[in-house]
Amino acid sequence: MKEDDVITLIRDTFSSVSEDVKLSVGDDGSVVEVEEGMELVTVLDTITVGTHYLPETSSDSIGHKAIAVNLSDMAAMGAQPKWAHLSLSIPEAEKVWIEKFIEGAKALASKHGLVIIGGDTIKGPEMVALSVQGLVRKDRYVTRKNANIGDLIYVTGYLGSAAFGLHLLKSGLNEPKQCIKDFNFPVPRVSEGLFLSDYASSMIDISDGLQTDLSKLAKASNVGFSLNIDQLPIRREMLEIDSEDAISMALFGGDDYELCFTIPKEKRDEFEQKWHVRFNTKLSYVGMVTKSLEQYKYNGQDYMIENRNFEHF
Amino acid sequence: MKEDDVITLIRDTFSSVSEDVKLSVGDDGSVVEVEEGMELVTVLDTITVGTHYLPETSSDSIGHKAIAVNLSDMAAMGAQPKWAHLSLSIPEAEKVWIEKFIEGAKALASKHGLVIIGGDTIKGPEMVALSVQGLVRKDRYVTRKNANIGDLIYVTGYLGSAAFGLHLLKSGLNEPKQCIKDFNFPVPRVSEGLFLSDYASSMIDISDGLQTDLSKLAKASNVGFSLNIDQLPIRREMLEIDSEDAISMALFGGDDYELCFTIPKEKRDEFEQKWHVRFNTKLSYVGMVTKSLEQYKYNGQDYMIENRNFEHF
Numbered sequence: 001m002k003e004d005d006v007i008t009l010i011r012d013t014f015s016s017v018s019e020d021v022k023l024s025v026g027d028d029g030s031v032v033e034v035e036e037g038m039e040l041v042t043v044l045d046t047i048t049v050g051t052h053y054l055p056e057t058s059s060d061s062i063g064h065k066a067i068a069v070n071l072s073d074m075a076a077m078g079a080q081p082k083w084a085h086l087s088l089s090i091p092e093a094e095k096v097w098i099e100k101f102i103e104g105a106k107a108l109a110s111k112h113g114l115v116i117i118g119g120d121t122i123k124g125p126e127m128v129a130l131s132v133q134g135l136v137r138k139d140r141y142v143t144r145k146n147a148n149i150g151d152l153i154y155v156t157g158y159l160g161s162a163a164f165g166l167h168l169l170k171s172g173l174n175e176p177k178q179c180i181k182d183f184n185f186p187v188p189r190v191s192e193g194l195f196l197s198d199y200a201s202s203m204i205d206i207s208d209g210l211q212t213d214l215s216k217l218a219k220a221s222n223v224g225f226s227l228n229i230d231q232l233p234i235r236r237e238m239l240e241i242d243s244e245d246a247i248s249m250a251l252f253g254g255d256d257y258e259l260c261f262t263i264p265k266e267k268r269d270e271f272e273q274k275w276h277v278r279f280n281t282k283l284s285y286v287g288m289v290t291k292s293l294e295q296y297k298y299n300g301q302d303y304m305i306e307n308r309n310f311e312h313f
Numbered sequence: 314m315k316e317d318d319v320i321t322l323i324r325d326t327f328s329s330v331s332e333d334v335k336l337s338v339g340d341d342g343s344v345v346e347v348e349e350g351m352e353l354v355t356v357l358d359t360i361t362v363g364t365h366y367l368p369e370t371s372s373d374s375i376g377h378k379a380i381a382v383n384l385s386d387m388a389a390m391g392a393q394p395k396w397a398h399l400s401l402s403i404p405e406a407e408k409v410w411i412e413k414f415i416e417g418a419k420a421l422a423s424k425h426g427l428v429i430i431g432g433d434t435i436k437g438p439e440m441v442a443l444s445v446q447g448l449v450r451k452d453r454y455v456t457r458k459n460a461n462i463g464d465l466i467y468v469t470g471y472l473g474s475a476a477f478g479l480h481l482l483k484s485g486l487n488e489p490k491q492c493i494k495d496f497n498f499p500v501p502r503v504s505e506g507l508f509l510s511d512y513a514s515s516m517i518d519i520s521d522g523l524q525t526d527l528s529k530l531a532k533a534s535n536v537g538f539s540l541n542i543d544q545l546p547i548r549r550e551m552l553e554i555d556s557e558d559a560i561s562m563a564l565f566g567g568d569d570y571e572l573c574f575t576i577p578k579e580k581r582d583e584f585e586q587k588w589h590v591r592f593n594t595k596l597s598y599v600g601m602v603t604k605s606l607e608q609y610k611y612n613g614q615d616y617m618i619e620n621r622n623f624e625h626f
Contacts, residue, residue: 022454023454026533028457028516028518029355029389029390029447031390032355033352040346041342042345042396042431044442045400046402073341125440129357131444133353141336
């Protein structure tokens with residue numbers, strides 16, 4: 001496929017009908033209108049073979065993942081995703097590969113009302129950089145910075161499952177299927193992030209592992225935390241195989257794309273109640289914001305965490 | 314350097330003081346305020362070694378070029394660049410390489426009030442994707458689409474010089490220096506683009522060579538053109554070496570990052586007069602928009618263009 005054909009395919013796939021897009025794919029840039037009273041949130045994340053997915057990965061998974069990692073960042077800001085720009089670098093523009101890539105991207109993007117309105121394709125090493133723009137009501141974005149001592153720490157979904165899925169793939173295994181799916185087709189928590197903008201004092205998405213990302217949040221907020229290892233949400237299939245490895249993966253495994261956030265104590269009841277009315281997404285209370293230090297507990301006892309380096313690229 | 318150190322370096326280098334940036338480098342995303350009455354223009358361009366620059370290129374040129382190619386797209390929209398997001402993929406985070414890269418990017422970005430407010434760095438093949446966002450007054454952006462029959466075609470600067478510079482570099486030559494500079498440090502026509510939003514009916518930036526890009530503009534506008542080869546702006550140094558090759562490079566050479574645009578006949582006098590008051594940038598009238606077909610003339614006679622494929626990666 002020629003670059004122009006790829007661009008035509010993207011344009012036809014994501015043909016925007018929304019009125020806020022004035023100019024889409026096919027010119028030097030895109031033009032959109034930003035609604036009054038809203039602020040613009042932008043994220044840009046890149047994925048490449050060998051670092052974020054395996055060489056034999058089907059391109060619909062790559063398309064899905066490029067969208068997912070960016071939507072996850074957007075979710076962590078509490079923002080509504082709107083428009084995307086795609087930079088696609090591939091050594092050879094194989095038609096089937098590109099069509100499946102766009103299919104995977106489209107399926108996830110459409111679910112969240114996201115349209116691709118610009119970007120470029122070049123001949124080069126396989127790499128996908130995607131930028132997503134979204135909107136948030138003025139001053140309502142959520143950062144990593146405002147966790148307060150005493151706030152409760154929550155996470156969405158299951159942790160470590162994607163890391164286990166990667167391990168399975170690298171070992172040539174294909175069970176449990178759910179873990180492989182969690183690695184290949186992560187689910188960004190977009191609606192949850194939007195909802196959380198009314199409750200969370202701080203938020204981050206878990207892309208590098210809970211321990212790393214929670215530490216970043218704590219550092220940005222200038223606080224510490226106490227994490228209850230026994231409350232980490234871990235898939236039963238993983239615990240049954242090896243519970244110590246499962247904990248290590250839940251703490252240190254990457255690619256979960258779940259949200260980790262803090263809720264002021266006084267909002268807890270209302271927050272949990274409304275969450276369960278709106279979402280089926282698993283919600284786990286896993287710890288508390290403290291003055292300083294990073295502490296790990298297991299059933300109230302001090303716990304030594306161990307990065308077994310079980311699973312990494 | 315670790316990823317965090319790179320991010321810190323970028324944050325410190327581009328520390329934004331502008332009030333419209335609410336959240337910059339260091340969180341999951343950036344947040345900016347878009348002024349009322351303005352529309353948001355976004356461009357995303359990627360450069361990679363071997364396709365856009367030579368392997369031995371100094372990283373300040375790579376940083377400059379990543380900014381330049383995007384600012385050139387922004388200029389072609391008639392928009393004011395504001396904010397950038399950088400995706401930097403490098404096999405190894407060498408401190409000196411990164412510092413020079415940021416130095417090159419910063420020098421050009423600062424000149425146009427552009428700040429880097431987000432992005433990511435990953436370990437992977439050398440590649441730089443950069444997204445630039447800018448603003449344009451409501452409905453004042455310029456596209457490729459609205460050239461009208463009878464409009465006059467202009468280009469800025471000199472054509473083919475970057476292609477000749479690349480040829481020199483590949484041949485191990487270092488004269489004429491200006492051509493090498495045109496290739497390594499192209500000058501995006503940002504102020505000119507902004508000015509042109511009041512005059513041009515259509516505009517494109519010349520990144521793939523005048524013939525290719527003017528054809529794209531004509532196709533998007535559903536018109537043809539007549540191009541006067543004898544009026545193409547070509548550096549004297551190039552014409553002196555081989556005038557036929559020089560013409561071929563001016564028509565087919567890439568990486569010029571000049572603007573090509575159309576001006577309605579009745580605006581010609583005012584436009585040219587104001588241009589020369591405001592800019593020293595070379596301005597060349599090179600042809601006219603016609604009903605259909607692509608015609609090439611030399612001193613009024615039909616001219617057969619020839620792509621000598623003199624210079625390409």
